[in-house]
Amino acid sequence: MDQFGLLMNGFAVALEPWNIVLMMIGIVLGVVIGVLPGLGGANGVAILLPLTFTLSPVSAIILLSCIYWGALFGGAITSILFNIPGEPWSVATTFDGYPMAQSGRAAEALTAAFTSSFVGAFVAIIMITFVAPLVAGFALRFGPPEFFAVMFLAFASFIGMGTGSPLKTLMATMAGFLLACVGLDSVTGSLRLTFGATELIRGFDFLVAVIGLFGIGEILTSIEEGLAFRGASARIDFSVVRRTWAELPRYWALSLRSSFIGCWMGVTPAGATPASFMSYGVARRMSKPGGTPFGKGRIEGVIAPETAAHAAGVSALLPMLALGVPGSPTAAVLLGGLMMWGLQPGPMLFVEQAEFVWGLIASMYIGNIVGLILVLIAVPWFAAILRVPFAVIAALILVICSIGAYTVNNAWFDVVVMLGFGALGYAMKKLDYPLAPLVLALVLGSRTEQAFRQSMLSSQGDLGVFWSNWLVGTIMTAGVVLLFWPVFSRVRGAIKVQLARRSG
Amino acid sequence: MSRRFSEISTRAAELGLAALFAAVAGLAIADSLRIGAGWSDDGPRSGYFPFWIGLILLLAALWQFASALGMRARDRTFATREELGRVASVFIPAAVHVAVMPVIGLYVASALLVAWFMTRIGDFRITIAALSGIATAVVAFIVFEIWFLVSLPKGPLETWLGY
Amino acid sequence: MRRAVLAVAAAALVSMPTTAGAQRWEPTRPVQFVVPAGTGGGADQMARMIQGIVSKNNLMRQPMVVVNKAGGAGAEAFLEMKGARGNPHTIVITLSNLFTTPLATGIPFNWRDLTPVKMLALDEFVLWVNAEAPYTTVSAFLEAGRANRLRMGGTGSRQEDQIVTAAITKASGVPFTYIPYRGGGEVAVNLVGKHVEATVNNPIEAVTHWRSGTLRPLCVFDSRRLPVTDKMTETQAWSDIPTCRESGLDVEYLMLRGIFMAPGVTQAQVNFYIELLEKVRQTPDWQELMRQGAFNTTAISGPEFVTWLTREEERHRTLMTEAGFLAGR
Structure with missing residues (x-):
């Protein structure tokens, strides 16, 4: 009960008025950062880090972690309103969130996204509170083969998602993988596919590609079809939050499953991005037929990735605190921040700085609740952004996109690349090439390849390593099953028909 | 053509x-x-x-x-030709915006882009468009350059102003 | 251009240390602090630490902005610094990739393309094994490696960790399978999880696992033992770890943590940063970092630094040539 006492202590500290004020400042700043694709959570945290020295360590970490929560919430806003995911884990949110906004249901999508984020984060915090040591031990079991297996599972759960031509899906996927290969090969340290061009050394950043393909591509498609973002008639109406909330409990099973996927992926250091894709894929597989199809504005398509991404984002803090491995750039900067207060992340943090750790955990509970309230109040205003005339909003989006693409690597060339991807995205969209597989392959490609090759190095080229223990074997088998699921279900369907015929 | x-x-x-x-x-x-x-x-x-x-x-x-x-x-x-024309009306100014960015800086380029869009694609009056463009650039400058200390490409105007 | 040439000439004339002679200079706009590595690594942490110290103690009127340019193992950052000739408002923190990246990738860059400012510290390397492993000495470890090929985890490819690994192989004749990871923290955790048998993590990357009893240090790759004598575990302090040489493994390696400026800056500008960094080094925060990470606190500037760099570059070239890490052209 010692821990319980510490947690209660933490609550007392987190609930001090001054700390609540800091939380609100942090959340608002975080949302701003999350909305502007040029500012990642890492930027915000890094820039404010020096300012926090005037605060006590607990207050400072409350402020910084609230910026982190705010940025997580904020990432969904641009995904839903403008089809521009600010962070890798918001990509899956665009698949159904943006179509919802187009059909005039922006406020509903935002409410669903924020609420699911909150649910996912909350489940993850509860997990951190009660099973932290157990979970940290589990994370240690994840070496390169296990990591590859998880990535494989993420791809497998997503395969067959495209409704378009399989050939085009294959081409888009391969193009994504190929783009991910450009630059420095992290396993041998040599350059590849750069053709001697300095600008290609850093490779193609996911964000640059996605801003182009999704953001710019969308503007081009919209203008071609007329001069407006469709469904721009969102009204400022608070009752939509209440109405959406009344609908959400129906999806409790989905939320639970997505939270589970998120927590699991966050603890294994795979992180929020594969979690969001995997959760979306699984939701689609397991959804009941009928209603709006996935990809056309189905609310489950927003709930699943958002819940999982946030469950993962929060539970990734656990390996960071307990093992010293950051799960994302933002977490890495937070990690650096801890060290500046003389707090060394790692197994000893829980022992020697228990008060700090439990204070942080308590602030996660409170911070998330404060955050949810703040962003929900703002939903109608966010949705109203869509009423701004196209000529204005398109120009602003273009400006924000160029800033976003530039700041990824502080490189002008990336802005040019972004524009190129914009034209490509327009053409691909018009010709029914699916963009999601390209982005998925680009985001996860290099880490998957690296994990595969690390595994090969350590097993001396023996592929059996992927079935060498129960953990990796189970994940790989699950991946294979998911991969061939469409075939299975078709066969099962055929058998059922046969049986029905025989008995009938 | x-x-x-x-x-x-x-x-x-x-x-x-x-x-x-x-x-x-x-x-x-x-x-x-x-x-x-x-x-x-x-x-x-x-x-x-x-x-x-x-x-x-x-x-x-x-x-x-x-x-x-x-x-x-x-x-x-x-x-169709009209459709492509509309796409070009967005894409070409955007391309110009990107192309001149290293020369005149991102802020000036952005102000011009916003003003151009508002007069050409929207039917705003030139004064409103110009003011909006300048406002966009100033807000962006304050948010990125001053507030978050993110350094974006700058041109002669910013140098003249001492940045 | 003319001014830059004059400046170089002036710098060459004055050259010798500092203060007198050159007139004072101060940044007139925000200083960009480039990190040629990703967020969260050792160099990044140090840069952010310096940023924090500078703003906390008001050491500079203009703000300092940390910018990560990790592309191509730092290649991108170095090439950009090289291109920023005469710009006094950008500085870069370097690690060993100052030498290794150009050699491994063949990009047109050499440290002489930059203006050396100051060495801040040297980062140590320690040979770590899992605490449950049977070997407690270097010789027992090498014996085990001779019997069965062991896996060595490290950060990046053809960079410092792999160079140290290659040097161990060269000195002892024991081959290792080197497995590259993304960052030092990840490497340490993979050792704790027994996905590799050994690492050459920097002290700060592995210290917490050592203290929690999951990792064991075997030796330190320096000519003398680490100076920190506070007990880190119940029985051991950094200073209790033997050097590799006294354990019969003749390998020494230290990693540069130094600051450079773009080429073609004036001596007055260099002097400003030398003084600034000296002030940073005097702060308690900095000294705490040095103690926590058991850094080698050698800090030199001027011609002494240049001599050191020349020698180190040669050493890296030799080590990398022997290991076959040079870019195939």
């Missing part, structure tokens, strides 16, 4: 995009072979994955190209 041009057929667009993918795949295959695309004792070499991925892409793109050749040209329209 010739007078006969009135639209791009889907067939032509399909052919073009498939050819682009095939060309990219070809480049990747060539470079992968250069750095070694085999499987050595301790797993795949640098070029192994790019090579096979490139090969699959190449084959898929060629197949796509071939099936697009089989389409009839008049079947479907990719985009």
Whole structure:
């Protein structure tokens, strides 16, 4: 009960008025950062880090972690309103969130996204509170083969998602993988596919590609079809939050499953991005037929990735605190921040700085609740952004996109690349090439390849390593099953028909 | 552009995009072979994955190209002339915006882009458009340059102002 | 251009240390602090630490902005610094990739393309094994490696960790399978999880696992033992770890943590940063970092630094040539 006492202590500290004020400042700043694709959570945290020295360590970490929560919430806003995911884990949110906004249901999508984020984060915090040591031990079991297996599972759960031509899906996927290969090969340290061009050394950043393909591509498609973002008639109406909330409990099973996927992926250091894709894929597989199809504005398509991404984002803090491995750039900067207060992340943090750790955990509970309230109040205003005339909003989006693409690597060339991807995205969209597989392959490609090759190095080229223990074997088998699921279900369907015929 | 041009057929667009993918795949295959695309004792070499991925892409793109050749040209329209004109009305200013960015800086370029869009695509009056453009640039400058200390490309105007 | 040439000439004339002679200079706009590595690594942490110290103690009127340019193992950052000739408002923190990246990738860059400012510290390397492993000495470890090929985890490819690994192989004749990871923290955790048998993590990357009893240090790759004598575990302090040489493994390696400026800056500008960094080094925060990470606190500037760099570059070239890490052209 010692821990319980510490947690209660933490609550007392987190609930001090001054700390609540800091939380609100942090959340608002975080949302701003999350909305502007040029500012990642890492930027915000890094820039404010020096300012926090005037605060006590607990207050400072409350402020910084609230910026982190705010940025997580904020990432969904641009995904839903403008089809521009600010962070890798918001990509899956665009698949159904943006179509919802187009059909005039922006406020509903935002409410669903924020609420699911909150649910996912909350489940993850509860997990951190009660099973932290157990979970940290589990994370240690994840070496390169296990990591590859998880990535494989993420791809497998997503395969067959495209409704378009399989050939085009294959081409888009391969193009994504190929783009991910450009630059420095992290396993041998040599350059590849750069053709001697300095600008290609850093490779193609996911964000640059996605801003182009999704953001710019969308503007081009919209203008071609007329001069407006469709469904721009969102009204400022608070009752939509209440109405959406009344609908959400129906999806409790989905939320639970997505939270589970998120927590699991966050603890294994795979992180929020594969979690969001995997959760979306699984939701689609397991959804009941009928209603709006996935990809056309189905609310489950927003709930699943958002819940999982946030469950993962929060539970990734656990390996960071307990093992010293950051799960994302933002977490890495937070990690650096801890060290500046003389707090060394790692197994000893829980022992020697228990008060700090439990204070942080308590602030996660409170911070998330404060955050949810703040962003929900703002939903109608966010949705109203869509009423701004196209000529204005398109120009602003273009400006924000160029800033976003530039700041990824502080490189002008990336802005040019972004524009190129914009034209490509327009053409691909018009010709029914699916963009999601390209982005998925680009985001996860290099880490998957690296994990595969690390595994090969350590097993001396023996592929059996992927079935060498129960953990990796189970994940790989699950991946294979998911991969061939469409075939299975078709066969099962055929058998059922046969049986029905025989008995009938 | 010739007078006969009135639209791009889907067939032509399909052919073009498939050819682009095939060309990219070809480049990747060539470079992968250069750095070694085999499987050595301790797993795949640098070029192994790019090579096979490139090969699959190449084959898929060629197949796509071939099936697009089989389409009839008049079947479907990719985009009409008016549609392309509208796309160009956004894309060309955006391209100019990006092109002049290293010279005049991002802020001035952005102000011009916003003003241009508002007068050309929207029907705003020139004064309102100009003011909006300047406001955008100033807000962006305050948020990024001063508030978050993110350094964006700057031109002579900012230098003159002492930044 | 003319001014830059004059400046170089002036710098060459004055050259010798500092203060007198050159007139004072101060940044007139925000200083960009480039990190040629990703967020969260050792260099990044140090840069952010310096940023924090500078703003906390008001050491500079203009703000300092940390910018990560990790592309191509730092290649991108170095090439950009090289291109920023005469710009006094950008500085870069370097690690060993100052030498290794150009050699491994063949990009047109050499440290002489930059203006050396100051060495801040040297980062140590320690040979770590899992605490449950049977070997407690270097010789027992090498014996085990001779019997069965062991896996060595490290950060990046053809960079410092792999160079140290290659040097161990060269000195002892024991081959290792080197497995590259993304960052030092990840490497340490993979050792704790027994996915590799050994690492050459920097002290700060592995210290917490050592203290929690999951990792065991075997030796330190320096000519003398680490100076920190506070007990880190119940029985051991950093200073209790033997050097590799006294354990019969003749390998020494230290990693540069130094600051450079773009080429063609004036001596007055260099002097400003030398003084600034000296002030940073005097702060308690900095000294705490040095103690926590058991850094080698050698800090030199001027011609002494240049001599050191020349020698180190040669050493890296030799080590990398022997290991076959040079870019195939």
